[in-house]
Every structure is written in structure tokens, then in C-alpha cells.
Amino acid sequence: MLDYIWLIPAFPAIGFLLNGFLGxxxxxxxxxxxxxxxxxxxxxxxxxxxxxxxxxxxxxxxxEKVIFDWVVSGSFQTVIGYQIDPLSILMALVVSxxxxxxxxxxxxxxxxxxxxxxxxxYLNLFVFMMLNLxxxxxxxxxxxxxxxxxxCSYLLIGFWFEKDSAANAGKKAFVVNxxxxxxxxxxxxxxxxSLGKHGIWTLHFSEVFANAHLLDPTTVTAITLLFFVGAxxxxxxxxxxxxxxxxxxxxxxxxxxxxAATMVTAGVYMIARCNVLYSMAPVSMxxxxxxxxxxxxxxxxxxxxxxxxxxxxxxxxxxxxxYMFLGVGVGxxxxxxFHLMTHAFFKGLLFxxxxxxxxxxxxELDMRKMGGLRKKTPVTFWTFFFATMAIAGIPGLSGFFSKxxxxxxxxxxxxxYWLLWAVAALAAxxxxxxxxxxxxxxxxxxxxxxxxxxxxxxxxxxIMTFPLMILAVLSVIGGYIGVPHVLGGANHIHEFLAPVLGxxxxxxxxxxxVALLSQAWASGGxxxxxxxxxxxxxxxxxxxxxxxGIGMAYLFYVKNxxxxxxAAEKLNGLYRLVFNKYYVDExxxxxxxxSLKNLGTGLWRGFDEFIIDGTVNGIAYLFGWxxxxxxxxxxxxxxxxAFSMVxxxxxxxGYYVVRAIFY
Amino acid sequence: xxxxxxxxxxxxxFLGLGFASVxxxxxxxxxxxxxxxxxxxxxxxxxxxxxYILLYSQFIAIIQVLVYAGAIVMLIVFVVMLLDLxxxxxxxxxIVYSKVIGSLLALLFLLAILYSAVAKSPTGKMGSDTPxxxxxxxxAVGEVLFTQYLFPFEILSVLLVAAxxxxxxxxxxxx
Amino acid sequence: MWVVPTIPPALYxxxxxxxxxxxxxxxxxxxxxxxxxxxxxLMLNAxxxxxxxxxxxxRSMDGVIFAFFVMAVAAAEAAVGLAIFxxxxxxxxxxxxxxxxxxxx
Numbered sequence: 041m042l043d044y045i046w047l048i049p050a051f052p053a054i055g056f057l058l059n060g061f062l063g064x065x066x067x068x069x070x071x072x073x074x075x076x077x078x079x080x081x082x083x084x085x086x087x088x089x090x091x092x093x094x095x096x097x098x099x100x101x102x103x104e105k106v107i108f109d110w111v112v113s114g115s116f117q118t119v120i121g122y123q124i125d126p127l128s129i130l131m132a133l134v135v136s137x138x139x140x141x142x143x144x145x146x147x148x149x150x151x152x153x154x155x156x157x158x159x160x161x162y163l164n165l166f167v168f169m170m171l172n173l174x175x176x177x178x179x180x181x182x183x184x185x186x187x188x189x190x191x192c193s194y195l196l197i198g199f200w201f202e203k204d205s206a207a208n209a210g211k212k213a214f215v216v217n218x219x220x221x222x223x224x225x226x227x228x229x230x231x232x233x234s235l236g237k238h239g240i241w242t243l244h245f246s247e248v249f250a251n252a253h254l255l256d257p258t259t260v261t262a263i264t265l266l267f268f269v270g271a272x273x274x275x276x277x278x279x280x281x282x283x284x285x286x287x288x289x290x291x292x293x294x295x296x297x298x299x300a301a302t303m304v305t306a307g308v309y310m311i312a313r314c315n316v317l318y319s320m321a322p323v324s325m326x327x328x329x330x331x332x333x334x335x336x337x338x339x340x341x342x343x344x345x346x347x348x349x350x351x352x353x354x355x356x357x358x359x360x361x362x363y364m365f366l367g368v369g370v371g372x373x374x375x376x377x378f379h380l381m382t383h384a385f386f387k388g389l390l391f392x393x394x395x396x397x398x399x400x401x402x403x404e405l406d407m408r409k410m411g412g413l414r415k416k417t418p419v420t421f422w423t424f425f426f427a428t429m430a431i432a433g434i435p436g437l438s439g440f441f442s443k444x445x446x447x448x449x450x451x452x453x454x455x456x457y458w459l460l461w462a463v464a465a466l467a468a469x470x471x472x473x474x475x476x477x478x479x480x481x482x483x484x485x486x487x488x489x490x491x492x493x494x495x496x497x498x499x500x501x502x503i504m505t506f507p508l509m510i511l512a513v514l515s516v517i518g519g520y521i522g523v524p525h526v527l528g529g530a531n532h533i534h535e536f537l538a539p540v541l542g543x544x545x546x547x548x549x550x551x552x553x554v555a556l557l558s559q560a561w562a563s564g565g566x567x568x569x570x571x572x573x574x575x576x577x578x579x580x581x582x583x584x585x586x587x588x589g590i591g592m593a594y595l596f597y598v599k600n601x602x603x604x605x606x607a608a609e610k611l612n613g614l615y616r617l618v619f620n621k622y623y624v625d626e627x628x629x630x631x632x633x634x635s636l637k638n639l640g641t642g643l644w645r646g647f648d649e650f651i652i653d654g655t656v657n658g659i660a661y662l663f664g665w666x667x668x669x670x671x672x673x674x675x676x677x678x679x680x681x682a683f684s685m686v687x688x689x690x691x692x693x694g695y696y697v698v699r700a701i702f703y
Numbered sequence: 704x705x706x707x708x709x710x711x712x713x714x715x716x717f718l719g720l721g722f723a724s725v726x727x728x729x730x731x732x733x734x735x736x737x738x739x740x741x742x743x744x745x746x747x748x749x750x751x752x753x754x755y756i757l758l759y760s761q762f763i764a765i766i767q768v769l770v771y772a773g774a775i776v777m778l779i780v781f782v783v784m785l786l787d788l789x790x791x792x793x794x795x796x797x798i799v800y801s802k803v804i805g806s807l808l809a810l811l812f813l814l815a816i817l818y819s820a821v822a823k824s825p826t827g828k829m830g831s832d833t834p835x836x837x838x839x840x841x842x843a844v845g846e847v848l849f850t851q852y853l854f855p856f857e858i859l860s861v862l863l864v865a866a867x868x869x870x871x872x873x874x875x876x877x878x
Numbered sequence: 879m880w881v882v883p884t885i886p887p888a889l890y891x892x893x894x895x896x897x898x899x900x901x902x903x904x905x906x907x908x909x910x911x912x913x914x915x916x917x918x919x920l921m922l923n924a925x926x927x928x929x930x931x932x933x934x935x936x937r938s939m940d941g942v943i944f945a946f947f948v949m950a951v952a953a954a955e956a957a958v959g960l961a962i963f964x965x966x967x968x969x970x971x972x973x974x975x976x977x978x979x980x981x982x983x
Contacts, residue, residue, distance in 0.1 A: 676982030678975055679906055679914075683805040686902060690808045693815040700822060710882045717885055721893050728897055728920055732904035737912050744916050747897075751923050754890070758934040763926075763945055770949055775919065775956045782960045783912055786967045805906040809899050816895030820888045829937055840942075847939040848946070859950050866954030873961035 042103050045089055045122050048132055049171035051082040055164040063157025072147040075160035079143050079167060083136040090129050098539055101125055102246075104177050111180070116241040123177035123245065127540040130377065130533075131174035131309055138301045138384050139167045141507035145392050146293040148503035149399065159199060159291070166192035170302050174309060179228050179243040182310070186224065186274065189303045190217040196298060197290040209286040216283040220273015227266030231317075234259045249316040257321060264317050264324035268331075271307030276358045277335045277365060282625055284358055288350040292395030295350060300357050300391050301384035308364045308380050312373045315541055319371070325455050329369025333450075333463045336362030338622075340470035344477070345619040348405050349394050352478050356431065357387055359471060363446055366464055370456040372449035373541040374534045378522045379442035381533075385518050386430040386439055389511035393424040396500040396508065397482060402493050407478065412487035416497045419505045421483050423512040428479045430515045432472035433586045438519030440583075443468065445524060447582055448575050461578070465585055472589030480597035524575075717757060724750035735790045737783045741776055748772040762841045890931040898924035911963055911973045915956075922952050 055078030063071050093101050106121040122128075143163065150159050169192060173185025191214075198210025232243060238254045240247065252260070271277070276284040287299050298304070311318060311328065318325050336359045343355035360383050367376030398404060400417050414421050430439035447468070451461040487494055499505070522533040596603050608615040617623070673680075724747050731743035748771045755764035848856055901924060904917035926945045933941025967973050 671983040674981075674983045676979030678978075679805075680801055682905055683801050686805050686808050686812070686906065690812050690815070693812055693819075697815045697818055700819070707882045710884060713885060714882070717889070721889075725893070725896055725900070728900045728904075731916060731920065732900055732908065732913075737910055740913050740916055744919065747920060748923065751897075751927060754893075754927060755930055757885075758890070758930050760930045760934065760942055760945075763930060763942060763949075766946065766949060767926075770953055771919070771923070775953060778956055778960055779912060779916065782963060785964065786973060788910065788912070788973060802907050806903045809902040809906070812902070813895055813899040816898070817892055820891035820895065831937065843939055844942055844946070847943055852943050855947065859947060863950065863954055866957050870957040870961040873958065874964055 042089060042092055042124060043105065044085065045103075045105050045124050045175065046107055047085050048082050048089070048136065049122070049168050049175060051078045051085070052164045052168040052171065054078060056161055056168055059157055059161040059164060063161055068151075068156050071157045071160050075164055076140070076143045076147065078164055079136060079140040082167070082171070083133075083140045086129065086132045086136045089124060090133060093124060093126070093129055098535075101539055104246075106177075114241070116243075118178055118180050118243060120181060121177040122175040124175070125540050126537050127309075127312060127377065128175050130381065130537065131305075132171060134381050134384050135167065135170050135174060135302050138388050138511075139163075139170075139297055141510055142293050142297045142301075142388065142392065145296075145395070145504050145507040146291075148501050149293055149395055150291060153291075155199065159196075162192055162195045162199070163294075163297070166196065166298060166303075170306070173306055177245055179231070179245070179248070182313075183224065183228065186270070186306060186310075187221065189298070189306060190214060190221065190274070193217070193287070193298050193303055196294040197287045199290055199294065203289070206289040209283075209289040213283040213287050216280050217273050220270045220280050223266045223269025223273070225270075227263050227270065230259065230266060231263045234263070245313065249314075252316050252320065255320070260317055261321040261323050264314070264321045265327065267310060267314060267317075268324060268328055271310055271365075272331070273307075274310075275304045275307030275361050275365070277307075277331050277362060278338065281335065281339065281358050282628060285351055285354045285621070288348070288354050292350065292391055292398060295354070296388045296391030296395070299354065300387035304357060304361055305364070305380045305384070308361070308368060308376055311365070311368045312377050312541060315368075315373045318368070322455060325369050325371065327369075329366050329450070329455065329460055332362040332365025332367075332369050333460050333467070334362070335359070336366065336467040337463050337470070340467045340474065341618055342621050343474040344470060345615065347407050349397065349407050349410070349478060349482060350391075350405060352407075352474060353387070353390055353394060356390075356471065356475065359467060360387065360431070362467070363443065363464065366450055366460065367446040370449050370453040370460065372446060372453055374537040375442065375445040375449050377537060377541070378533050379446055382430065382438040382442040382515070382518050385511055386427040386515040389423060389427040389508060389515055390431070392504075392508055392511065393420055393427065396420040396504055397424075399500050399504070400497050401489055402496055404489060404493060407481040409489050409493075410482045410487070411485045411489070412483070413497065414483040417499045419499060419508060423505075423508040424479065424483070426512045427515050428475045430519075431475050432590060433468055433582060435583055436516075438515050438517070441519035441522050441524070444579055444582060445522065448524070448578055451578055452571065452574070465582055468582055469585040469589040472586040473593050476590050476593035477597055480593060484598050485601065713757060716753070720750045720753045720757075724754070737788055737790075738780065741780050741783065744779075745772050745776050748776070760840055762844045887931055887935045891928060894924045894927040894931065897921075897927070909974050909976055911966075911975050911978075912960075914975060915959060915963075919952060919956070922948060 055075050058074050059071055093103075102123070102125045104121055104123040106119045108120055109117065110120050111118040143160075146159065146163065150156055153159065166189060169185045169188030171185075173182055173189060176182040176185060194210045194214040194217075197213050198207045200206045201210070228243065231248065232241070234255050235242065235248065235251060238251070240251050240254070242248060242251075255263075269280075273280045284299055284304070288295055290298075318328070339355045339358040339362065343352050343359065346352045346355065360379070364376045364379050364383070367373070367379060396417065397410065397413065397420060400413065400420070401410060404410065426437070430437040433440045433443045447461055447464055450456045450464055451458055487497075489497075521536075522531055524531050596607075620626075673684075727743045727746040727750065731740045731747065734740045734743065748767060752764045752767040752772070755761075755767060898921055901917045901921035904920065905914050908914050908917065926948055929941040929945040929948070931941075933939065933945075963973060966978060970978065972978070
């Protein structure tokens with residue numbers, strides 16, 4: 041089965057081609073079937089490969105399949121090849137699985153849209169690119185997938201391109217992503233040339249990581265920081281997060297798939313994949329952790345004041361990504377990946393639920409006009425409720441285990457610091473608050489919708505609620521593969537990912553440098569009774585903070601609905617600042633966009649039009665003028681011609697005379 | 704003294720003919736009436752023919768008189784009379800700068816020639832026809848013309864035929 | 879009494895140069911086309927004189943032959959040229975070179 045791992049990305053590629061070229065020819069139902077079955081087959085193949093991998097010994101779990109040679113240039117060789125190891129197969133499972141359910145949901149959600157075939161074409165293309173990204177065995181193929189998902193994000197955000205706001209949002213996403221990609225490219229170049237100085241010309245993961253110890257720390261810090269810039273762009277951290285809230289212009293399943301479950305997690309995956317490099321550069325890791333936790337707090341604060349349900353979820357996504365970066369920043373790579381997985385489940389579910397709410401309310405997005413949907417849309421309500429509990433970190437659900445693992449590692453890991461834990465805990469409290477605020481405003485109390493909307497409130501069709509239920513189940517039970525040792529669990533996911541990410545009993549043969557990591561893990565994280573007590577205490581504190589957040593949300597939005605308004609009026613300045621997202625978009629416009637636009641216009645008018653066109657036109661004009669002047673020589677008078685001959689003769693004779701005189 | 708007579712005579716003839724030819728050419732260039740100019744042209748030709756005789760090229764001298772002074776000038780005179788040209792009116796002459804500057808340049812050219820004539824003696828490979836060997840110029844010319852330069856001679860005849868045909872066709876009246 | 883030297887070739891060449899210059903000035907200055915033509919013949923003569931001079935002083939027949947050819951060509955040129963003058967006079971009623979300038983810009 042392992043030989044067929046290339047099928048995992050191939051199925052969505054075939055779906056893309058079929059729907060892309062023939063999608064308009066056959067009926068809608070066939071389009072849906074083609075897309076969903078492509079994903080289904082891909083998911084099935086991933087599961088089969090996963091089980092085959094489980095059957096191998098942990099140290100053996102590394103397999104590469106080369107499709108064909110891509111670049112063969114001297115001693116540098118790159119292939120189109122896929123590698124299967126615990127990290128990539130986990131990512132592939134998450135991507136293909138969640139995508140599969142979202143595809144099924146989209147069949148129902150996008151049913152009335154005229155761009156139905158185009159939508160599924162883009163969606164399949166996106167999954168293909170994402171699978172390339174996670175399964176790639178070298179940096180270049182990963183970058184192809186990286187760029188490809190950026191492209192599909194642009195296509196899908198601007199799916200309803202007739203709307204100006206959607207087209208602009210797509211553009212913004214692509215451009216901001218590009219800034220990040222530039223950093224990523226520079227990092228790749230630096231890595232390539234640095235290794236090249238030692239005579240090793242490769243961008244293959246296993247070869248790079250095996251030889252990474254040859255590089256000096258400064259270079260590795262530079263490389264990892266550049267990679268992190270790319271991750272900031274793709275995974276929406278400060279300062280490149282501005283595209284994600286605008287990306288909510290796209291269809292809701294797109295937001296769920298791309299901007300919750302898969303694309304935005306590419307940055308975290310990349311850092312986890314390059315954990316060998318990051319472990320060699322503690323400065324970078326510190327920066328990653330600080331940026332991650334700062335983003336988490338900052339966007340959580342913005343999420344508190346938003347009224348658009350999708351925007352709340354968008355800021356929540358950025359915040360949770362901050363958590364993931366905090367996790368990988370303190371060296372807890374497997375914790376970050378674990379949170380990535382659980383986040384895919386509950387955030388994907390939250391977005392789909394929001395889509396279901398919009399479907400029920402005929403497209404209403406403003407939470408102030410919602411309410412009382414609890415009785416009318418029960419399935420949506422209960423699935424949304426479970427997802428909200430998961431994200432808030434209620435014990436027993438998946439989010440609790442992953443988030444707590446990150447918080448514990450933030451406190452106790454060799455790279456961690458108590459301040460990081462404190463800020464993260466505060467952000468966790470704010471997360472609980474705004475998520476339950478969203479829940480209460482949407483589902484509790486009196487229905488504040490308009491009359492004609494109220495009449496049409498209905499539960500979504502089975503094809504939409506079925507994925508909601510599946511994801512809800514996963515949100516609840518998905519965490520049990522990562523139960524930490526202190527609570528009696530075996531932390532299966534940590535053990536599973538250990539050959540790649542360090543901390544396990546024996547590192548995989550292909551990851552020799554990881555041996556150093558596992559030693560660090562052994563001393564830092566687990567063992568010791570005192571640290572176990574500390575872990576319990578911290579766990580209890582975070583749970584308490586979560587319940588405080590929920591309680592405050594209950595107070596503000598169920599018990600005393602007038603409280604939010606009066607609080608907003610009392611803290612008017614602060615409220616306006618936060619409500620307007622700290623005016624960051626306006627600042628960027630002022631600082632960067634206007635100056636770049638002016639530069640572009642200046643270059644266009646000044647350089648292109650004036651200098652280049654001027655030169656070309658000027659040369660033509662010069663020749664015209666010259667010939668105009670010269671044609672007056674043709675007077676038609678013979679004696680003028682004789683005159684010019686005399687001049688020539690004089691010059692000739694004069695030359696010889698002068699030569700005779702002076703030499 | 705007696706031996707100098709020949710050479711003095713030669714000098715006298717040379718100076719006379721030289722001045723006469725220059726005078727005639729100056730008058731040729733300045734006369735208003737084209738017939739006067741033609742006549743002065745004849746005089747120039749005849750003086751130059753005399754100079755040729757001084758240079759022991761009798762053949763060319765005779766040819767000069769026959770062809771140039773005889774045929775060409777006659778042609779010119781006929782054309783002038785045929786076209787019934789009037790005298791060139793001096794009053795309508797305007798100062799055309801190109802002509803003035805051209806004349807000055809021609810004078811410069813003259814200076815160059817004078818300098819080169821004085822500064823260098825005629826260089827070049829000395830031929831083998833010493834005056835002792837060339838007794839008769841016509842015979843010598845014939846010897847060279849019909850052996851060494853036969854091909855150009857024949858081409859020249861073709862040229863003359865072309866000229867004749869051209870002249871005839873050009874002056875035919877269009878009917 | 880001293881020996882009077884033979885006429886140096888330089889004198890002949892200077893004379894030839896003078897004749898040539900006069901011919902150039904005439905060709906540039908005169909307006910009557912036939913007079914211009916006569917000046918051209920004068921220039922050819924000057925050149926012929928140079929050839930004969932150098933042929934004599936270099937003791938070679940080549941110059942003489944060349945002068946012969948020049949004369950033949952001048953004759954041919956005279957014939958054709960004067961025929962053209964006649965034609966131009968027929969169509970333009972003038973032989974003034976200043977007025978025959980159609981082939982211009």
C-alpha cells in the first residue's frame with residue numbers, strides 16, 4: 041500500500057481536472073459526486089497507509105516514493121516525491137478527512153449557486169495542493185504546494201468576484217501571503233547556499249536535517265526567522281494576519297476548510313517539519329513563541345467586540361493559531377500539531393455551524409439580529425455547543441487536552457517561561473468568553489431577526505447536518521489520543537510523532553539529529569512528582585479561567601442583556617479602538633499601501649512613460665528630424681552637388697598635404 | 704651659349720603658351736556671351752596642344768586639335784546657335800554663398816596642388832622609354848596601344864557606338 | 879654663361895593646377911549649362927596635361943595612353959551631353975542650371 045501514496049494527492053487532482061474541463065457538461069449531482077468521491081478515495085487511501093504505518097516499528101516509520109526527477113542540475117537534484125512518516129500521514133489524514141466532510145457539506149450549502157462546478161474544481165485543486173504540501177519530501181515541492189494553496193485561497197475567497205468586497209479580499213489575501221512567501225523563499229535560498237558552502241547541494245528534507253549540524257547558529261537563526269516570516273503570512277500571525285478576517289467574504293465552507301482546518305495550519309506544519317533547524321536556534325523559537333502568544337491575546341481581544349459571526353470565528357482562528365505557534369515555539373512540537381488536529385475538528389465544525397445558521401436565517405451574518413435558534417435548529421445548536429465547549433477548554437473534550445498540553449509546555453519546557461503561560465491563560469479566558477458570547481447571542485434568548493426572516497427559519501438539510509455531527513463526535517473524542525501522563529494516559533500522539541518531532545524512546549533512523557531533541561525532552565518535560573503537582577495546579581487554574589470566562593459571557597448575554605451596552609458606553613474610547621480592530625488596516629494603508637501605490641504610479645508615469653517611452657519615441661523622432669534636416673541637401677541644383685564634390689576633393693588633398701608637411 | 708638657345712627658346716614658348724592658356728581660360732569663365740566663351744575655349748585647346756608638342760607628345764597634340772578643338776567645340780558652337788541662347792544677364796546675379804565658398808575652396812585646392820608640385824618631384828617607377836629610344840611618338844603610342852592596351856581600346860569603341868546611338872535617339876523629334 | 883636648366887616638371891604641374899582651378903570655379907559659378915560644360919572640358923584638359931607631363935618625365939607611355947582614352951571619353955560625353963541639353967531646352971525653354979531643379983526634396 042505504501043507504494044501507492046501518490047494516489048493520495050492524485051485523486052483530488054483527477055477530480056480537479058474532470059470538474060474543471062467537463063464540469064459544465066454534466067449535471068450538478070455528478071459534479072458533487074466526482075468531487076466528494078475523489079476526496080473520499082483519498083481519505084480511504086490515507087487511512088490504509090496509516091494502518092500500514094502503524095504495523096511498522098516506530099524507528100522504521102519513514103518511507104519515500106519518488107514520482108519523477110524534477111531538477112537535475114550538476115550535483116543538485118530535486119524530485120517530485122512524497123514521504124510518509126508519522127507527521128505527514130497525520131496531516132494527510134486531517135486534511136483529507138476534514139476536507140471530505142466539508143465537501144459533503146458544500147454539496148448542500150452551494151446547491152443553488154450558479155458557480156457550482158467552478159467551486160468544486162477550486163476546492164479539489166486546493167486539497168491537491170495542500171496534500172502536496174504535507175506529503176512533500178523536499179522544500180521545493182512543499183513550496184509548490186505552499187504557493188498553490190495561496191492561489192486557491194485567492195480563487196475561493198474571491199469566488200463571488202462580481203462583489204467588489206470579495207474581489208478585494210481575495211487580492212488582499214494573495215498579496216499579504218506573497219509577503220510571507222518572499223520570506224520563505226529567502227529562507228530556502230539561504231539554507232541552500234549555506235549547505236552548499238559545505239559542499240552539500242540539496243533541498244531534500246532528510247538530507248538537510250541530517251546535515252543541519254554543519255551550519256553555524258547565526259545562519260540557522262536567520263533561516264528559521266525567514267521561514268517564520270513565511271509562516272506568519274500563511275498562518276496569519278502578527279503582522280501579516282490582516283487578510284484572514286477579510287477572507288470571510290468567501291463561501292462559508294471555504295472559510296471552514298481553508299481558513300480553519302488546513303491552509304492556515306501550513307505554517308505550523310512547516311515549523312514542526314523543520315524542528316531540527318528550530319532546535320538549533322533558540323532565539324528564533326523565542327520569537328516564534330512570543331509572536332504566537334501576542335497574536336493569541338491580541339486577536340482574542342478583537343474577537344470580543346465583533347458582531348459578525350464569521351469575523352468572530354476568524355479572529356478566533358488567528359488566536360488559536362497563535363496557540364499552536366506558542367506550542368512549537370517552546371519546543372512542544374507534538375503539542376502544537378495535536379492542537380492543530382483538534383482545532384481542525386472544532387473550528388471546522390464552528391464554521392460549518394455558522395454556515396448552517398446563515399442558511400437558516402437566509403444569509404444573516406450579524407449576531408445582533410440572531411437569537412433564540414436553540415429550539416428551531418437543534419442539530420446546529422448542539423453541534424455548535426460541543427464545538428464551543430471544546431474550544432473553551434472544558435475538561436473531557438478534545439480542545440482541553442491539546443490546549444492544556446501547550447499551556448503546560450509553555451510553563452515548563454526548557455524554552456518556556458511563566459509569562460508566556462500567564463498571557464496564554466488570559467487569552468484562554470478571553471477565548472471562552474467570546475465563544476460563549478457568540479453561542480448565547482446566536483442561540484439563546486428572543487429571536488431578534490426581521491419578520492420575513494423569522495418565518496423561514498428551518499433546520500439545514502441532512503446533507504449539511506451529517507458532517508456537523510461527524511465533526512462534533514470528533515471534537516469530543518478526538519482528544520483522547522493525547523491524554524497526558526499525569527492524567528493516566530499514554531499520550532499516544534506524542535509517542536506517535538516522536539520519531540519525527542523528538543521526545544520518543546528512539547528517534548527514527550532518518551532523523552539522527554532528533555536524538556539530541558529526545559534527550560532535551562527527557563530532562564525537561566515529563567517525570568518527577570513535583571512537576572506533576574505543578575501540572576495539576578496549572579491545569580486547574582486554566583479550567584477555572586475557562587469557567588470564569590463562560591460565567592461572564594452568561595452574565596453579559598443571558599442574565600443581563602443590557603450590560604454589554606452600558607459597559608461599551610463607559611469604556612467608549614477603548615471599545616471603539618477594539619471594535620475597529622485597533623485601526624491596523626488603516627495604519628497599513630497609510631504606511632505601506634499608499635507609499636507603494638505612489639511609488640508604482642511614480643515609476644509608471646515618470647520612468648516608464650517618460651523615460652522609456654520617451655527614449656524610444658525620442659529616437660524615432662530624432663531620426664525623423666535628422667532626415668528632415670538632411671533632405672534639404674537634395675536641392676536639385678547640379679552646382680550644389682559639384683560644390684560638395686569640391687569639398688570632398690579639398691579634404692582629400694588637404695589630408696595628403698598636411699601629412700607631407702608634418703611628417 | 705649656343706647650346707642654350709634651344710632651351711631658352713623652349714622656355715619662351717612655354718611661358719608664352721602658359722600665360723596665353725591661363726588668360727584664355729579666365730576669359731572663358733568670365734564672358735557673358737557663350738559664343739565668346741566657346742572661342743576662348745578653342746584658344747585654350749590650341750595653347751595646350753602646343754604644350755603637348757613641347758613635351759614630345761606630338762600624337763596627342765594632333766589628336767587634341769582634331770578632336771577637341773575641331774569636333775567638340777564645333778558641336779558646342781552648333782548647339783549654342785541652335786538653341787539661340789541669349790547672353791547671361793549679370794544683373795540678375797545674386798550672391799549665392801555656396802558658389803562663393805566653392806570658389807574659395809577651389810583656390811585652397813590650388814594651393815594644395817602648388818605645394819605638392821613644388822615639394823615633391825615626380826616619384827614613381829621610371830619607365831623604359833627614354834627619348835633616345837622613342838624617336839617617333841606616333842609609332843610608340845601605336846606599339847603600346849595595340850598590344851598592351853588592346854582590350855581597353857576595343858571597349859572604347861563600344862563606348863563610342865553607345866554614345867552615337869544615344870545621341871541619335873535623344874535628339875529625335877517625338878512624333 | 880651658366881647652363882639654363884630644362885623646364886622642371888613642377889612648372890607644368892602648376893600650370894595644370896591653375897587651369898583646373900579655373901575650370902572648377904567656372905563650373906560652380908556660371909549659370910549657362912553650356913558654359914559649365916565648357917569648363918568641364920577645361921578641367922579634363924588640365925588633367926590631360928598632367929598625364930602627359932608625368933608620362934614624359936617618367937619616361938613611360940602609360941600616361942599618354944590614358945590621356946588618349948580621356949579624350950575619347952570626353953568626345954562621347956560631349957555628344958550625349960549636348961543632345962541632352964537640346965532636349966532640356968525643348969521642354970523647359972531654358973538652359974539655366976539654376977532653374978533646372980525638379981529632382982529635389
